[in-house]
Amino acid sequence: MPTSSRRPRAAAASSTGPSRGSVRATLALVLFLALVAGGVATWRYDLLDGRLDALIGTGPDAPATGDPAAVAPPPGLDLPPVVAPGPVADASSTGGSLDAAAVRSALAPYLRDPDLGRHVRVAVAPLGDAPVVFASGSRPAIPASTTKLVTTVAARLALGPDHVFSTSVRLGPTEGAKGTRAALTLVGGGDPFLERAPTTPDGDAWPYPARADVATLAEATAAVLGEQGVRRVRLSYDDSLFTGPAINPTWEDDYIPGVVTPTSALWVDVGRTLSRSSRVDDPSGEAAGAFAASLRGAGIKVSGSPTPGSAASRSRVVAQVDSAPLSQIVQRVVDVSDNEASEALLRHIGIAEYDDGSTDSGRRGVRALLRSAGVRLAGSTFYDGSGLSRANRAEPGVLLDVLRLAADPTRPDLRAAVEGLPVAGFTGSLRLRMDEGPPAGLGRVRAKTGTLRAVSSLAGLGTDLDGTVFAFVLMADAIALEDTLDARQALDSAAAALGACRCSG
Structure with missing residues (x-):
């Protein structure tokens, strides 16, 4: 769950260096100008995650670390020595309840952001089999790379945590x-x-x-x-x-x-x-x-x-x-959102279930395995293992079910999928994100990111200020091209708001 120590924010930098926010804004502007210079047709957000990872050192070859102090700041910052503060959060409880009104109030300012477009899906629920306390939107949405949660959990179901290739x-x-x-x-x-x-x-x-x-x-x-x-x-x-x-x-x-x-x-x-x-x-x-x-x-x-x-x-x-072992591979796939590895795992699911290493058999295997595990798949269809396909559609409830299944203390064989989730502001694909919303959300949220052209999504776990652990899904798939970064920030801030909320009932 959340880390026990917190990395100094860029605001702590000396006055002679640029702030973390300004460095990040400059990087986004440089990237935007570079892509525009290459032609509007190349401005594809399904390329952005990997290319941005390469620029900031969070891609498939970047070191994985659970120590926030070991994460290097962006170039150009003059930061003071790291002094470990107190714990980010009190001890977490997987058995707490959530107050629906409090969750709704925490999310409302961010879900009203017009940058999110006309189709937004949201779901929040405690761990376990408790009912969903907040749900919004209709019709399945494009899940983008949150699909990897589905693939990796299915792979663990098919092969077990110790399987090697x-x-x-x-x-x-x-x-x-x-x-x-x-x-x-x-x-x-x-x-x-x-x-x-x-x-x-x-x-x-x-x-x-x-x-x-x-x-x-x-x-x-x-x-x-x-x-x-x-x-x-x-x-x-x-x-x-x-x-x-x-x-x-x-x-x-x-x-x-x-x-x-x-x-x-x-x-x-x-x-x-x-x-x-x-x-x-x-x-x-x-x-x-x-x-x-x-x-x-x-x-x-x-x-x-x-x-x-x-x-x-x-x-x-x-x-x-x-x-x-597969458990370690799954952690890496989820942390850095590795597309190729996800597609390979989908083929292995097909082999394990039907002795056929094709994408079609892998897809059939995913549905069969998840249904047997109690995941409700109605209305959701996955055409690949990585989430690159824009034909994929997912109900938020599917991702909630997958997250709660992987976090179930009685299923340690599945736990790697949530252990690998990036930590907001610290690791993986969330290393440089969630720093502009409620600051108490930093370190309290772990989530799989998803980015395609006009699509942004987050699905993961968080701990509110009362120590209750919850699962959440945030999806928007009708974003105007020019609003993509702002929409992503709105979803980041919504997730951070849940971590910064006293939402326990």
């Missing part, structure tokens, strides 16, 4: 003089965070969670081959674990390759180039090429370029690397 190398029959050449196959296991090396290009450790990598896999493979006298191999790669289209047909045409990588059971660096500055069209081939380069570096000659294929029936596993 294995990338292996299989060796076929040897040939040539004294068996010096062999058929080698790199087999993708759908590891969302498989990397090309054990460290980042700068030589740093990968951020949480720990990552498997193809360089380590190549070294282990070379050691086994050396023991068997194999010095040369023909290399193929097998990415057949995932089936069906690699690109979701409901995505916008220009999502590939700028926004998301085609989904593959075999990729490195989530389908990015060596510099990680752009995505590749053939992530499986890129991964195989990286593995081949590492094999050569380990003393094994690789004939030609890797080719698509499948492991021979008589082949055997000679080396394998495993991902971090």
Whole structure:
């Protein structure tokens, strides 16, 4: 739940440095001008989250930390030493009740903001199975990246918290003089965070969670081959674990390759180039090429370029690397809103439920798993795992049910989905947000963000000033383009107001 210490606000900076708010406003203005310069057609808020993350250091490669004092301030600030204040909140209670009138009063000033547009959905409820105390709006709304809460909880239901994804190398029959050449196959296991090396290009450790990598896999493979006298191999790669289209047909045409990588059971660096500055069209081939380069570096000659294929029936596993447990992967996905990893998890749900790694089977699996767990899905439809699809529709009650299910103390197997929720003002995609609403809301709200063109959403947990824990969903999907940032701020402030409210009954 909320953090126990609080990072100094920018207002505490010396008078010689810009305030946090001014730095943030300048960054938003620079980003706006840059995008406008590139043409109005490129002004897509489904691109904004990832690009802003890259600018401020909160993206998929940013370190995850639960310590507010460890979060670096924006450049240009001269901050005094951190002095830990008292607790942000009193001890929380999951069994408290909420007063509907108090919740309505806390939200009202922000929900009246015209920047939110003509379609706003809101729902607030205590944890457990207590009734919803406040609901507003009609018709399902576009959930954007809050969809990841649905996907990650379903993945935990399907696979369990300790499940790992294995990338292996299989060796076929040897040939040539004294068996010096062999058929080698790199087999993708759908590891969302498989990397090309054990460290980042700068030589740093990968951020949480720990990552498997193809360089380590190549070294282990070379050691086994050396023991068997194999010095040369023909290399193929097998990415057949995932089936069906690699690109979701409901995505916008220009999502590939700028926004998301085609989904593959075999990729490195989530389908990015060596510099990680752009995505590749053939992530499986890129991964195989990286593995081949590492094999050569380990003393094994690789004939030609890797080719698509499948492991021979008589082949055997000679080396394998495993991902971090699913619980840790889920935490990371929710914290930094990783689109590629979410899509990989959706395919794994299909495999677990129907032995088919397609998006369609994953979607069917999500509905079946959530229904069995008591989540009411009427009126909600999810076409992907990440929330990039504008065809997705969600009732706030679905997200409330998913949050309350994951927070249920009797379901520790699902808890990673809420443990990974960013903390307002401190971590992940909320690191630089919620600093303009009621200040008592900072540190009291954890939420999954969602941003698409004309869409903004938040879904998460909070603790009011009386210590009662609640779940909330805020969604707006008819926002005027020019009002997007202001609308997002209005929702942020509404969530902060709940944390700053004495709403307990």
